[in-house]
Amino acid sequence: MIQIINYGLGNLGSVQNMLKRINITSVIVKSPKDLVPEKIILPGVGSFDTGMQNLLNDGWIEALNEKVYKDKVPVLGICLGMQLMTNRSDEGHLAGLGWIDGEVLKFQGNGLKIPHMGWNIVRPSTEDVSILRSDKSELRFYFVHSYFVSVKNHSDQLGVTRYGNDFTSVFRRENIYGVQFHPEKSHKFGMMLLKNFASVKC
Amino acid sequence: MLTKRIIPCLDIKDGRTVKGVNFINIRDAGDPVELGAAYAKQGADELVFLDISATNEQRKTLAHLVKEIARHINIPFTVGGGISSVADVAPLLEAGADKVSVNSSAVKNPKLIDELSKSFGSQCIVLAIDARKIDNQWTVHTHGGRNPTDKKLFTWAKEGQERGAGEILFTSMDHDGTKNGFANDPLEKLHRLLTIPIVASGGAGNMGHFIDAFLLGKADAALAASIFHFGEIKIPDLKLFLHERNINVRL
Numbered sequence: 019m020i021q022i023i024n025y026g027l028g029n030l031g032s033v034q035n036m037l038k039r040i041n042i043t044s045v046i047v048k049s050p051k052d053l054v055p056e057k058i059i060l061p062g063v064g065s066f067d068t069g070m071q072n073l074l075n076d077g078w079i080e081a082l083n084e085k086v087y088k089d090k091v092p093v094l095g096i097c098l099g100m101q102l103m104t105n106r107s108d109e110g111h112l113a114g115l116g117w118i119d120g121e122v123l124k125f126q127g128n129g130l131k132i133p134h135m136g137w138n139i140v141r142p143s144t145e146d147v148s149i150l151r152s153d154k155s156e157l158r159f160y161f162v163h164s165y166f167v168s169v170k171n172h173s174d175q176l177g178v179t180r181y182g183n184d185f186t187s188v189f190r191r192e193n194i195y196g197v198q199f200h201p202e203k204s205h206k207f208g209m210m211l212l213k214n215f216a217s218v219k220c
Numbered sequence: 221m222l223t224k225r226i227i228p229c230l231d232i233k234d235g236r237t238v239k240g241v242n243f244i245n246i247r248d249a250g251d252p253v254e255l256g257a258a259y260a261k262q263g264a265d266e267l268v269f270l271d272i273s274a275t276n277e278q279r280k281t282l283a284h285l286v287k288e289i290a291r292h293i294n295i296p297f298t299v300g301g302g303i304s305s306v307a308d309v310a311p312l313l314e315a316g317a318d319k320v321s322v323n324s325s326a327v328k329n330p331k332l333i334d335e336l337s338k339s340f341g342s343q344c345i346v347l348a349i350d351a352r353k354i355d356n357q358w359t360v361h362t363h364g365g366r367n368p369t370d371k372k373l374f375t376w377a378k379e380g381q382e383r384g385a386g387e388i389l390f391t392s393m394d395h396d397g398t399k400n401g402f403a404n405d406p407l408e409k410l411h412r413l414l415t416i417p418i419v420a421s422g423g424a425g426n427m428g429h430f431i432d433a434f435l436l437g438k439a440d441a442a443l444a445a446s447i448f449h450f451g452e453i454k455i456p457d458l459k460l461f462l463h464e465r466n467i468n469v470r471l
Binding site: 029031032035036039063064065127130131132133134135136137138139158160161162163164180181200202203204205208209 | 221223225260265287294295296313315316318340341343344386387415416417440441470
């Protein structure tokens with residue numbers, strides 16, 4: 019069972035629909051007191067400060083910290099959800115969750131169209147491909163974002179994507195996972211990734 | 221590298237697709253859900269659903285339809301048609317749409333773009349612009365191209381970007397339906413002028429036209445309707461054709 023966090027931001031229905039397609043039971047959790055020690059997805063579409071503010075207002079942070087650090091529950095951040103797991107963002111003033119050492123930076127011009135919108139390649143950057151496990155040689159996912167994550171420790175980086183320069187499109191530290199793209203919109207590869215996350219051992 | 225996107229567009233009226241659809245293995249060619257799913261399976265990168273229903277009453281069925289579409293389609297999709305307020309957009313995004321497009325209502329009330337992008341983020345606000353050349357000026361039209369306005373394509377597109385639109389969907393009315401190719405000159409000019417992605421629309425007649433839109437027009441995505449609906453161009457063939465000519469696409 020996977021718990022999808024509803025903190026007022028993000029396309030929860032699409033995530034749940036995608037999980038349904040691959041026969042994975044999920045539940046949308048509206049209140050931190052309803053959290054149980056099971057897998058968690060932190061989705062998110064919107065701005066960094068709105069995301070953090072909603073997590074603060076609704077009392078999510080303590081509950082999530084407990085699940086992530088004490089119960090070691092596997093947690094997957096999607097798009098803004100991934101960015102919130104870092105220390106800070108160019109997009110806002112509030113501190114992030116700080117689960118992964120890193121920061122969120124804005125894409126810089128040089129003819130780059132912003133947002134980075136569309137299908138792009140993710141290249142695994144470690145031998146342990148983890149949630150990027152696939153029998154395909156090239157992994158393509160759907161991205162929509164204007165800010166990207168820069169991790170402090172290279173060992174946390176699981177996948178990179180090139181847009182202007184390479185950026186961290188997938189990270190992992192122990193039970194904490196984040197993806198910048200939208201697996202729920204990425205058709206076959208999205209199903210593969212979510213299946214992989216669902217089969218991660220607790 | 222980011223791939224160029226191929227986007228079929230479906231016109232919806234009273235919850236059904238209009239315009240003929242000529243598709244193998246489709247039971248009900250009028251069902252937008254089934255048609256959209258078929259395109260997704262064929263390799264469409266995104267879908268656009270344009271509601272052309274005449275009245276607001278008929279439009280209320282749209283949120284329900286969007287929910288159905290989202291349940292069956294796992295690629296991004298845009299919904300447009302008759303959107304004129306923040307209140308119109310919220311139920312569509314909640315129902316599972318990834319982006320909404322605005323056209324006439326944004327021309328009438330440009331602040332709408334600011335309000336929508338502030339409420340929902342630029343990434344889900346598409347500014348659709350219909351324009352045709354009048355006295356050598358690309359003139360913006362509204363209401364499905366019926367009404368000319370005093371706005372010009374390039375200044376309006378730039379203003380749209382500054383107000384927070386995340387993407388421009390430019391339809392050349394001079395090219396739409398001609399099957400003679402996309403409007404590559406103004407597309408290229410938009411590309412130089414803007415920093416947000418541009419979707420080319422209007423004029424697709426053969427696979428070479430898509431090459432031109434990407435190489436000459438520098439478009440980030442190309443949208444078409446009838447050539448896909450009637451099976452004149454099949455998306456897997458188009459993708460392969462583009463790939464073989466070194467256009468980066470998702471195969």
